[in-house]
Amino acid sequence: MAAPLDPEMFDELCPSDLSPIRFGDKWAGMVVRCLEDGPRRFSELRVPLRGVTAKVLTRSLRRLEADGLVRRTVLAGRVEYALTPLGRSLLGPMEVACAWAREHWEELLDAREGVGTAAD
Amino acid sequence: MAAPLDPEMFDELCPSDLSPIRFGDKWAGMVVRCLEDGPRRFSELRVPLRGVTAKVLTRSLRRLEADGLVRRTVLAGRVEYALTPLGRSLLGPMEVACAWAREHWEELLDAREGVGTAAD
DNA sequence: CAGGATCCCCTCCGATACTG
DNA sequence: CAGTATCGGAGGGGATCCTG
Numbered sequence A, B: 001m002a003a004p005l006d007p008e009m010f011d012e013l014c015p016s017d018l019s020p021i022r023f024g025d026k027w028a029g030m031v032v033r034c035l036e037d038g039p040r041r042f043s044e045l046r047v048p049l050r051g052v053t054a055k056v057l058t059r060s061l062r063r064l065e066a067d068g069l070v071r072r073t074v075l076a077g078r079v080e081y082a083l084t085p086l087g088r089s090l091l092g093p094m095e096v097a098c099a100w101a102r103e104h105w106e107e108l109l110d111a112r113e114g115v116g117t118a119a120d
Numbered sequence C: 001c002a003g004g005a006t007c008c009c010c011t012c013c014g015a016t017a018c019t020g
Numbered sequence D: 001c002a003g004t005a006t007c008g009g010a011g012g013g014g015a016t017c018c019t020g
Helices: A028-034 A042-046 A053-065 A085-089 A091-112 B026-033 B043-046 B053-067 B091-111
Strands: A070-075 A077-084 B072-077 B078-083
Touching: A028 A053, A028 A070, A028 A091, A042 A053, A042 A077, A042 B091, A077 A085, A085 A091, A085 B091, A091 B091, B026 B053, B043 B053, B043 B078, B053 B072
Parallel strands: none
Antiparallel strands: A070 A077, B072 B078
């Protein structure tokens, strides 16, 4: 079991670099989830994203925009952010990931605290 | 549509910080996938992870170990890394994420190159 | 309200050199 | 073979101040 690893398995455009696994910055995932139910305003986003500064949130949003995941709209001096269809297509995979986390975060925390695997 | 956002939606242990979305460092995801088919040796991992230096790979592996996703075994001077059951449980969500990326990377690249949304 | 401009720190990552 | 030590650059993220 275990043939040699393909030396080229991560060459070129292996999705590892594009996939939602490690996509974007610290806030990107949370922003996407905030937009799940419809367009939101900048200041509205800052509420659940406790502590994020304007600069950092702006940068995160600009990147999501540049990746075609979020659309920024100015309408009568009103700025709104919304998911594009592409951004919306991410919600599924993200929910799968979050479900995994909800199911396993206790094990993760146990491991991080060094709670002993008795057979060690 | 779009009730006010819950100000506490990312407080405490909302999985956003633990979930595979943005979990680990640059190489973590690739390492996990490399271990999919069974235990691998350090030098074996370095092959597909082109360019990773020993220091960085070591750090990545140590973290995966600390999170209980990977187990390091020394047997007769032979070092091996393998997925724990917890690490193995990540393969599903990761495959979902990668499938998303495989399906949408062209759109991502298009967006990144500023290929115009005509209605702008 | 929705940012932009600065400053600063910290971590990530790579390169190089060295070791049991 | 499987690392560790050290250096250095780049970027992420927060704090603070300023603006149309």
